[in-house]
Amino acid sequence: MRARLLRVRRPPLPGKPLKYDARGVPIPSTKLMVRDTGPSTLADHYHYTLRDDLMYMTYVHEPSARKPPRDLRPTYDPADPYTKFRYNPPVGGSRIAKTPPPPSSSDNVVRLEKICLHSFQDAAISNKSALLGPLMAFRAISGLTEEGGGRKSSEGVQIVRGRKNVGGWIRPGIAAGVRVDLKGDRMYDFLGSLVRFVLPRLRDFEGIPLAFPGKTTNIPSAATGVVSFGLPPEAMGFFPEIEVNQDAYPNTYGMHIHFVTNATGIGAQDKARALLSGYQLPFKSRS
């Protein structure tokens, strides 16, 4: 027998007629929200294996309470009536690279918070429709839509617009790229397909490059728990969601991937790298 997909039985009609929102979409009579639809392998892997190991690897023993941070410049005493309302200017310069990490505890073991994908399209500055391809590809890869599954926090794939005026290149408000934030189960699904299907099939990929030895580590990015790298356009075809009908896309697009973790303070990026290598993401030292 030949077959075709058809929902035969109609869903029961509600008692009252439904209201419709501005877009003409019916508003359900109850507030519906889709939560996790199944167990996640990588979330389990973190919970039962990685978390313990990372706690042992990143633990720093502090037998006594920390000393309060040193005052970098004398400040006016607010208790003194003569200097009570005088302005204490903050210490200049970025302090991000100098913040110490919080004391080790079982609560702040490094964990993945979100994965941010974004792709800048040079051609989109003169031709808006050049964004349609990457927009479609990002929707397929992430499976996210705006307020998808009744989640108000789900932003779906967003258009990135220029913020500054850079002569001959970009102007404020010009659509120039797409981005999407992945969290929860979707994040682990993406990480799984990246590690299992994409990276092993990429030619000349030896790992996420580390900083050159001897380069100063006293930089703000080292104290934020974010690890970033880029994928070339040919990598997009290896995602299973794109691979099934790659010829439906006008082009292939490269992307930047940011893994955002909860680690903060000095050495946070190293903790994030330790976490990601636990998910089988390779790193390559440059010597």
Next chain:
Amino acid sequence: MSSSVFRKTRWASARSCFSDQRCLATHATEAKTQSHLLTAGVVLNRAPILTTAPTPFERAFYDYQRRIYRALQNPFPDYFYFKDGSVLEGRFKAEERAREKEAFGKGFGEAVDDSTSILTDDDAEREQEQPKLRVTKADKLKDYKSLDRRGPRNLYLLIKGKPTDKYAWRFPQGATVRKDELLHEAAQRLLHEQCGDAMNTWIVGRRPIGLLEFNYPTNAENDHVGEKVFFMKGHIFAGQVKPKDDIADFAWLTKEEIEQWVDKEYWNGVKDILSDW
């Protein structure tokens, strides 16, 4: 007057102890009553190889969420993903019908005559893959030496030492940390010495995860009164234990099983460093 004299003599004896080597020899008996031997041990872990089986509540929750997800989702754009009448489209639709039926029950996802598809229902059913069973042969036979047992759980290596040892079943332990050797190096050496070199293992980090302190039996002839074992965590990736001469037996056990196998005193010392799952 007398107390100050006493203080002076005690100070003098302490100083002479530091300077005079013979002093150590004469105080050997005193050292035996006080000092513990510092050794390394390994809690060798086989991480879970299967996802946890959901509880009945979790299963019902996931089923419910999947039904909502399926009912709310946008219509699937099959014109974008498949060529009309292709084999892939037929297979996808057959699978989708099965999922529809599973989610919403009888009456949904029924096959309807379609002249555009070239795939029949029989083809689709034949191609469905069956998942592997979660229960292995080792589970059924209760083969405690197998690493295939208890897939969703953390397994730990227990070994049985000499009959003269204080604890019969225990973790690999007792490597005296040599001079200029780090704790994790001693732990790796211990694994080679006691469990053979047929395993691919990795010691997690350089910090111990637990400390076990115990005294030797009073009649034992040892230089030390007892042992302080610093446990390192290890993972096994491949291979199997090949016990050396002084090891009588070994077993891979979960936390609850370890409680049944080891001495009560030993259990109280190590239970908190094991994973509940």
